[in-house]
Amino acid sequence: MRNALGSVDTVLLLGGRSEIGLAIVARLVRDGARRVMLAARGGTVPDEELERLRRLGAEVHVVDFDASRPETHQDVIDTAAAKLGDLDVVIPAFGVLGGQAVYDRDPEAAARDVAVNFGGHVSAGLAAARRLREQGHGTLVVLSSVAGVRVRRANFVYGSAKAGLDGFAQGLGDALHGSGARVLIVRPGFVIGRMTEGMTPAPMAVGVDEVADAVIEALRSRARVVWVPARLRPAFAVMRLLPQAIWRRMPR
Amino acid sequence: MTLLTGWGRTAPTPATLARPRSADEVAALVKENTAGRGFLARGLGRAYGDAAQNAGGTVLDCTALRPSWTLDPEAGEVTASAGTSLHDLMTALVPRGWFVPVTPGTRYVTVGGAIAADVHGKNHHVDSSFAAHVRALTLVTADGSVRVLGPADDLFWATVGGMGLTGVIVEATFACVPIETSRMRVDVERTRDLDQTLDVMTATDDRYRYTVAWIDLMARGGRTGRSVLTRGDHATREDVRGVVRGDPLAFGPRQRLAAPPWVPDGLLNRATVGAFNAVWYGKAPTAKRGLIQGVTPFFHPLDAVAGWNRMYGSGGLVQYQFVVPFGAEDTLRRVVGTLSTRRVVSFLTVLKRFGAGTPGMLSFPMPGWTLALDIPAGVPGLAGLLRVFDDWVVEAGGRLYLAKDSRTSAASVAASYPRLEEWRAIRDAADPDGVFRSDLARRLRL
Ligand SMILES: Cc1cc2nc3c(=O)[nH]c(=O)nc-3n(C[C@H](O)[C@H](O)[C@H](O)COP(=O)(O)OP(=O)(O)OC[C@H]3O[C@@H](n4cnc5c(N)ncnc54)[C@H](O)[C@@H]3O)c2cc1C
Ligand SMILES: NC(=O)c1ccc[n+]([C@@H]2O[C@H](COP(=O)([O-])OP(=O)(O)OC[C@H]3O[C@@H](n4cnc5c(N)ncnc54)[C@H](OP(=O)(O)O)[C@@H]3O)[C@@H](O)[C@H]2O)c1
Numbered sequence: 069m070r071n072a073l074g075s076v077d078t079v080l081l082l083g084g085r086s087e088i089g090l091a092i093v094a095r096l097v098r099d100g101a102r103r104v105m106l107a108a109r110g111g112t113v114p115d116e117e118l119e120r121l122r123r124l125g126a127e128v129h130v131v132d133f134d135a136s137r138p139e140t141h142q143d144v145i146d147t148a149a150a151k152l153g154d155l156d157v158v159i160p161a162f163g164v165l166g167g168q169a170v171y172d173r174d175p176e177a178a179a180r181d182v183a184v185n186f187g188g189h190v191s192a193g194l195a196a197a198r199r200l201r202e203q204g205h206g207t208l209v210v211l212s213s214v215a216g217v218r219v220r221r222a223n224f225v226y227g228s229a230k231a232g233l234d235g236f237a238q239g240l241g242d243a244l245h246g247s248g249a250r251v252l253i254v255r256p257g258f259v260i261g262r263m264t265e266g267m268t269p270a271p272m273a274v275g276v277d278e279v280a281d282a283v284i285e286a287l288r289s290r291a292r293v294v295w296v297p298a299r300l301r302p303a304f305a306v307m308r309l310l311p312q313a314i315w316r317r318m319p320r
Numbered sequence: 321m322t323l324l325t326g327w328g329r330t331a332p333t334p335a336t337l338a339r340p341r342s343a344d345e346v347a348a349l350v351k352e353n354t355a356g357r358g359f360l361a362r363g364l365g366r367a368y369g370d371a372a373q374n375a376g377g378t379v380l381d382c383t384a385l386r387p388s389w390t391l392d393p394e395a396g397e398v399t400a401s402a403g404t405s406l407h408d409l410m411t412a413l414v415p416r417g418w419f420v421p422v423t424p425g426t427r428y429v430t431v432g433g434a435i436a437a438d439v440h441g442k443n444h445h446v447d448s449s450f451a452a453h454v455r456a457l458t459l460v461t462a463d464g465s466v467r468v469l470g471p472a473d474d475l476f477w478a479t480v481g482g483m484g485l486t487g488v489i490v491e492a493t494f495a496c497v498p499i500e501t502s503r504m505r506v507d508v509e510r511t512r513d514l515d516q517t518l519d520v521m522t523a524t525d526d527r528y529r530y531t532v533a534w535i536d537l538m539a540r541g542g543r544t545g546r547s548v549l550t551r552g553d554h555a556t557r558e559d560v561r562g563v564v565r566g567d568p569l570a571f572g573p574r575q576r577l578a579a580p581p582w583v584p585d586g587l588l589n590r591a592t593v594g595a596f597n598a599v600w601y602g603k604a605p606t607a608k609r610g611l612i613q614g615v616t617p618f619f620h621p622l623d624a625v626a627g628w629n630r631m632y633g634s635g636g637l638v639q640y641q642f643v644v645p646f647g648a649e650d651t652l653r654r655v656v657g658t659l660s661t662r663r664v665v666s667f668l669t670v671l672k673r674f675g676a677g678t679p680g681m682l683s684f685p686m687p688g689w690t691l692a693l694d695i696p697a698g699v700p701g702l703a704g705l706l707r708v709f710d711d712w713v714v715e716a717g718g719r720l721y722l723a724k725d726s727r728t729s730a731a732s733v734a735a736s737y738p739r740l741e742e743w744r745a746i747r748d749a750a751d752p753d754g755v756f757r758s759d760l761a762r763r764l765r766l
Binding site: 077 | 370
C-alpha cells in the first residue's frame with residue numbers, strides 16, 4: 069500500500085534488467101519498498117543488481133518474462149501478485165531500439181520490435197491494469213518517449229511504436245479513472261545510457277538518474293504525465309506546430 | 321465504489337460501502353461473499369490513517385448500527401450498539417449523572433471504533449484505556465457467527481485494539497462513571513521547558529483524574545518544550561455552587577462552527593502555527609486553580625470546529641503518536657529537540673503520561689510517555705525524519721499508535737508490538753481465509 073507520504077511497499081519491474089527501470093526500483097526501495105519482483109528474459113538478473121537491492125533492504129524475486137509472448141503476461145502478473153501481495157507500482161520498462169536503416173532493410177525485424185515496444189506493453193499493461201483495478205490502488209508507470217510525441221523520419225518505426233504506446237497509456241489512464249488505480253506516463257528525451265550507447269546525445273539529453281528522480285517525484289505528487297527534462301514539454305509544444313516540410317528534414 | 325480516507329485525508333482508496341443495521345445483516349453480508357477483497361468495519365472515520373479503509377473491497381459503515389443504548393444504573397453499565405457515537409452517548413448520559421469511562425480528544429467516534437483501537441483519554445494514568453471497562457462485546461466473525469465475548473476470552477483481547485481485523489463489533493457493555501455535574505474543575509499551569517513539564521507531571525499528575533500537557537513546539541533554545549498543563553476532575557455540586565445556575569448536570573453541546581469548505585494550501589505554515597502557539601501559550605495563566613469548565617473545552621476543544629482537518633489543505637495531515645516507557649525520557653527530549661530545531665510545523669502537540677495498559681494484544685498504551693503531533697503531510701523531508709523517530713522509539717522499547725499511523729513500516733510494528741505473533745495466531749483461527757482486511761493491515765503486514 070502506498071502510505072500517506074507516498075512511499076510504497078511492492079514493485080514489479082517488467083524488463084527486469086532495464087537500466088532506467090532498475091534505477092527507479094532502487095529509489096523506491098530506498099524510500100521504503102520491501103518486496104520487489106524483477107521479470108526478465110530467461111529469468112536472470114545480474115547478481116550485483118540483486119545484491120544492491122537486497123542491501124537496501126528489499127526482498128527480491130526474479131521471474132522469467134518475455135515481452136514478445138503476450139500469452140504469458142497474465143501469468144507473470146498473477147505470479148507477481150502471489151509473491152508480493154498487492155502490486156503498488158508496476159513498471160513495464162522493456163524495449164528495443166533498432167536503427168531505422170536496419171528496419172528499412174528488414175521489415176520483419178521492424179515488426180518484431182514493434183511487437184515488443186507496443187504489443188508487449190498492451191498485453192502486459194492490460195493484465196497489470198486488471199489487477200490494479202481489482203486492488204483499488206496501484207500505479208502503472210509507462211515509459212513512453214518524446215520519440216512518439218511527434219514521430220520523426222530518422223526513427224519512425226521506434227517512434228510510431230512509442231506513439232501507439234503513449235496513446236494506449238492515455239486511454240488506459242482514463243479507463244482506470246475512479247478505480248483507485250492510475251497510470252503515470254513518462255516522456256523522456258534522449259537518455260544517455262545502455263540503450264543509446266554509441267549514439268551522439270540529442271539536445272537536452274539527460275542521464276538515467278535524472279529520469280528515475282523525475283519518476284519518483286511524479287509518483288509522490290500523483291502526476292499523470294512527466295517529461296524529462298521538464299523543458300521538453302514546452303519544446304514539444306512548439307515542435308508539434310512545425311510544418312511537415314521542415315519536420316521532415318530533422319536530421320535525427 | 322466510494323473513495324475513503326482517514327481523518328488525515330491522505331492516501332484515498334475506493335471501496336464498496338454497505339450499511340448493515342443489525343448483527344444479522346452483518347452476518348448475512350459476510351457469509352454471502354467471502355471471495356475478493358474482503359470486509360472491514362468503519363465507524364466515524366476518525367482514525368487518521370488507513371485503518372478504516374479497504375481498497376477494492378467492502379467497507380461496512382457501522383454508523384447505521386444505532387442508535388440504541390441502555391443504562392443499568394445499578395451496575396453502572398451501559399450497553400450500546402457499536403455504531404453509537406460517544407457524542408450521542410454523552411448527550412444522553414451526562415444529564416442522567418453518568419460519564420463514559422474513557423473519551424478520546426474527540427467525541428465523534430463510535431463505540432466500535434473506541435474498542436477496536438482501545439482508545440485512551442486524559443485519564444489513562446488512572447483508568448487505563450477503553451477496553452479495561454468493557455464487560456462484554458458482541459462480535460460477528462468471518463464464518464458469520466455472532467459471538468458474545470468477555471475478558472476471559474482470548475478473542476476478546478485480540479479484538480480490543482485489533483483494528484477491526486477479527487470481525488465486526490456490533491454491541492458492547494461497559495462500565496460508566498457516576499458524576500455530580502456536567503462540569504470540570506480544572507487547574508492550569510505553565511512550565512518553562514520540557515524538563516519542568518516532565519517533573520511537574522511526574523510529581524503531581526496522580527492528584528488528578530484527567531491530565532494533559534500541550535507543548536509549544538515553536539519555542540526553541542532554553543524554552544524548548546515549554547508547556548501548558550491542564551489537569552482536572554469532574555466537578556462536584558459543591559464545586560459549582562454559586563458558579564453554575566440551574567441543573568448542574570445540564571449538557572447542551574453548543575452549535576459547532578464549520579471550517580470553510582475550501583482552504584488555500586499552505587494556510588498552516590510556520591508563521592501561522594508559530595503565532596497560534598505563541599498566543600495559546602501566552603494566554604494561559606502561569607498558574608490558575610479551580611477553574612470550572614464545560615466538557616467540550618476540557619475534553620474536546622477541536623470538536624468546536626467541524627471538519628477542522630480540512631484546514632490542512634489538499635495534502636492532508638499526518639498524526640505521529642508514539643509512547644516510550646518511563647526511563648526513556650531522553651528519547652522524548654531528542655524528538656522534541658529535533659522538532660524544535662528543525663522547526664517542524666505541528667499545530668497541536670500533546671504530551672501525556674500513561675498508566676497500566678490492558679491485556680489487549682495490539683493495544684497501544686503502556687506505562688510511559690506518549691507524544692502526539694499533527695504535521696502537514698507536505699512538509700519537506702518529513703518521511704525521512706519520521707523514519708528516524710521510528711527507530712529511536714523502537715530502540716527505546718516504545719511503539720506507534722496504529723489508529724494514528726499512516727506511514728510507518730511493517731518492520732517497526734513487528735519490532736515494537738511483542739504480542740503481534742500471538743495476536744496473529746488468534747486472528748488466523750477466527751478468520752482463516754482473511755475475510756477481514758484493511759489498507760493498514762496490508763501496509764503493515766499485520
Ligand atoms: C481530533 C481527534 C482526536 C483524537 N484523540 C484521541 C485520543 O485522545 N486518544 C485515542 O485513543 N484516540 C484518539 N483519536 C483517534 C480515535 O479515537 C480512534 O481512531 C477511533 O478508533 C476512531 O473511532 P471511529 O469510530 O471514527 O473509527 P474509524 O476511524 O472509522 O475506525 C478505526 C478502526 O476501528 C475499526 N472499527 C470501527 N468500527 C468497528 C466495529 N464496529 N467493529 C470492529 N472494528 C471497528 C476500523 O476497522 C478501524 O480499524 C483521535 C482522533 C481525532 C480525529
Ligand atoms: N534510453 C533512452 O534514451 C530512452 C528514452 C526514452 C524512453 N526509453 C524507454 O525506457 C525503457 C527502458 O529503457 P532503458 O534505457 O532502461 O534501456 P535498457 O537498459 O536497454 O532496457 C531495456 C530492457 O528491455 C528488455 N527487453 C527487450 N526486449 C525484451 C523482450 N522481448 N522481453 C523482455 N524484455 C525485453 C531488455 O532486456 P535484455 O536485458 O535481455 O536486453 C532490457 O533489459 C524502454 O521502454 C525505452 O524504450 C528509453
